[in-house]
Amino acid sequence: MTTSQVEVSAFPHVRAIVSANGTGEVVIAGNSRPIDAPDETALRREALTIVTDLAGVLSRPVRVYTEGPEGDGELVVHPDGNIDEVAAESNGRRRRAETPVSTPAPPVTSVPSSVPAPAVQEPQPAATQLPRTTSRDATAAPDQQDTSAAVTPAPDVPTRRSLKETSFLISDPVVQPATQGFRGLMARMGMRMSPSEAEMAERADIHAVSQHWPGPRTIAVVNRKGGANKTPTVAALSAVFARYGGGGVLAWDNNENQGTLGWRTEQGPHSSSVLDLLRDKEQLLSPLAHNALLAHYVHHQTEDKYDVLRSDENDEGDHEISADEVDAVHSVAAKYYRMIVMDSGNTARAANWRAMIGHTNQLVIPTTTMEDRAEAAKLTLQTLAARDGHSAKLAENAVVIISQWKPEDGDEARRIAAGFGPLVRAVVTVPYDPALKAGRIRHNALKPATQRAWLAAAAAVAKGL
Structure with missing residues (x-):
């Protein structure tokens, strides 16, 4: 052609x-x-x-x-x-051809006999125009008489529908036009374009992390090895859930004595820690207590919209958090927050570590592409799987998040992810990003690809809640 x-x-x-x-x-x-x-x-x-x-x-x-x-x-x-x-x-x-012209109607032609004519229902004769009958018709048996003048039954009269069965709402969701890439450009120029598969997947992840659940949910981030990216994982997940879900997220440093979450996040206008909250727990659990009281004890992240409950950072102190104290703090946190993301120490035998697992709804196992961190993550899963029924269920439903330690660790991250795939519910890989290496962790400081990876990780976590 x-x-x-x-x-x-x-x-x-x-x-x-x-x-x-x-x-x-x-x-x-x-x-x-x-x-x-x-x-x-x-x-x-x-x-x-x-x-x-x-x-x-x-x-x-x-x-x-x-x-x-x-x-x-x-x-x-x-x-x-x-x-x-x-x-x-x-x-x-x-x-x-684009200029409209008047075209005469084509002449009516007869339909060939080979083409069947459409069925047409003839109108019934009026009541005063009865058909003529012969003597044979009149003397015929009742079952042999002509029925051409039989009266057709009247159509059913429609009945009124119940108001409960009627709805004017549109059931199918309306897909918003594209906002990203070339499709988004075309949409902004006035030509409505549907979103790409990648944009639709991102929208699904945003919807997942924006949910509010009936009751507080607790996420425990655990790995028995230090330097496994636990604290950055807590901060990154908390930021995603708070940003898209409208706040109500607490990041709690549940180390036995001194953790690093306070060092990697924004400090409020005070130096309060979990010990101060424990001191005033009765007041905070009182029916007369209100949300604003929490500002005395937690450190709000002004950009990322979540709060941080720091561990004790007093170098001269030697207080070690007990299981009962974890229970008490969790009671306060569950009263004021819809989601609690708990950082943890490195000792799975510690009382506060065990108490944390008892409150956990979703387990997150972070690791880097360093082999000893990945091995420690596997041992952590093994420990929980052999402990009790609740812990074993958490291990089976866990989400493993692998953060690249170096920019060139892509192949190693994929190898580790393939090893964890059959062991847990989901595995997510996060690319290398220098903004996670040191200093205060802020979501906007991350590269777009890193932000997208953490959104996917949070969505995987949300599906287990």
Whole structure:
């Protein structure tokens, strides 16, 4: 088929304009996208790229009207980048076809006998026009009499529906137009485009982490080895859940004595720790207590919208958190927060560690791409699987989060993920990001790919709640 015979939709109307002064633009459905290039050849190449991307999004060829110093023309650009030049006479035919003309109605012709006519229901004769009958008809047996004048039954009268069975709501969800990538650009230019699969997956993850559950949920982040990325995991997950879920998230440093969560997060206008909250737990559990009282004990993260309950950071103190104290703090936290994300120490035999597991709804096992950290993560799962029924269920339903220790650790991360895959419910890999290495952890400081990975990790955790 020649190019002049190919029928290509004229929607959206696309013009590619190249001027002699070195400027250009592509106009899609009336929305202009300027092109900046050093010469006319580069301008044409950039315009072709824009139109090819549009054809790829639409999954079909696109008609383009070109304007330039050498004259005007018309092209058909395919999703694979191939270009067809539309013949001039074809242009004329198309333009004439686009002008409406009055066309006389075709003459009525008889239907061939070979084509069956549609069934037509004849109207019933009026009651005063009874058919004539012969003497044979009159003397026929009742079951042999002519029934052509039989009265058809009246149609059923529709009954009223119950108000409880009636709804004017639209049941199918309305998919919002694309906001990302080339599809998002087209949507912002006025041409509604559906989101890509990647954007739809991101929306699903956002929906998962935005949920509120009927009652508080506790997430324990555990690994028996130090330096396994427990604290950054607690901070990153808390930020995602608080940002998308509207706050109500507490990150609690449940180390036996002194942890590092307070060092990696923002400090409030005080130096309170879990020991101060324990001292005033009766007041906080009182029916007269209100949420604002918590500001005396927790440290609010102004950008990431969650609160931090620090461990004791007094170098001169030697207080070790007991199981009863974990229970007491958890009672206070469950009263004021919808989600509690608990950091932990490295001793699975410690009383506060065991008490934490007793309150846990979802287990998270963080590790890095260093072999000893991954081995410690596996041993942590083994310990819990052999302890009791609740711990074994947590281990089976756990989420393993693997953070790359170095930028080049991608292959090692995939190898470790494959090893954990059969052991737990989900495994998520987070790329290397220097913003997680040291200093205060802030979600906005992470690279976009890292933010997306933590969103996926939080969504995997949310599915177990």
